[in-house]
Amino acid sequence: MSVGTDKDYWASQALPSVLKHKLLGHYIPQFGGMTGSRDGRVVYLDGYAGEGRYESGEPGSAEIAMRVASSHLMKNNLRWSCFFVERKPESVARLEKVADTYRAQGVDARVHHGDxxxxxxxxxxxxxxxxxxxxLDPCGLGLPFGRLVEAMERRRSPNRWPPTEFLLNFSMVAVRRLGGNARSTKGVERSSERFDEVCGGTWWREYFRPDKPIAADADEAVAAEYARRLASKTGMYVRSVPVAKAPGHKPVYHLVFGTRRQHGLWVFGDALARARNVWWEKLEVKEETEDPDALFSTTSIIRPDPQKVVDAAIPAMAANLERILRRQGRAFTLVDHTLEVFGDYYGQVTEPVARKAVKHLHAEGKTPSTGVGKRTRELVVEPPALG
Known part of the structure; x- marks a missing residue:
């Protein structure tokens, strides 16, 4: 980005960043809590850290992580080693000032100027x-596919310890721009080759062949295939979440999450649902600020009613639970079947809705499990008694 664009970006948090940062802020404290208790340490990398804090005072991704690290250190004696990487010297200088505040609190915050x-x-x-x-949240193209896979492969072990997870920005703006570049007779081949590196091959070019019409969803097809290939190469559960500036707009990027643990999937889905709720709320506030004389905001009309979504999710998820019981014929723990439990409502509703689904199934007489006690993800659902 240009210097001018940098200044605009760091003036205040844009709507896509609201969802991204709320998701990060909900998820990483639980990642640390779930994984750090064994050795009392967690390592964190923000590969494109920026300035750390917006001029408005809102925390950027780097400060969000440092706040979590400070809280975990004080409350749980859990130490985070945080690496923050930034290429722009002026951003590094501002980031160092933010990091100094948290170093004074005992946080291991390491700022690196470079790639x-x-x-x-x-x-x-x-x-x-x-x-x-x-x-990994670049403003443009990110880490080469092979490099990311190599890093994940070095972290793979039969017992899945130590846990390794990632959240990365896959730019849809870049997909559309480079798709056009690949189709054009005036396209710059080096630009396409750079995207080959990010995607792990030339396969993406097939969606933008100059001898064929471009499908309306070519960009989304590329994002889906990227996530599929990443899952296949790393052996991880990978989820890809589109992030837009406003409802009905094309996504500016996908947030791609990877984990090897069902617990990671469970917590990520809950964090995503909570972040989406905040995104809708921020969108409504933005509209009201820009047009204070309007009788009602567009957001208030088009936003799905949160309670109606929950009311629809409960019986649908109860049916999912019943299907798992019928297939397995034995008791199961909710977190062991995260995606199947939530089904179409994964990332749409929060964790407590799963407990309500168990209670719903119990009220229908289809399980003796009451949905009472234990953490929601650890609830056990038992099949109905024979006879």
């Missing part, structure tokens, strides 16, 4: 035997 690929090996070495979370 994330040059720091990645050092991060992996520091994280040897420890949980690791990678947040």
């Amino acid at each position: 994330v690929d040059g720091v990645l090996d050092s991060v992996l070495q520091t994280a040897n035997g420890l949980p690791l979370f990678l947040f």
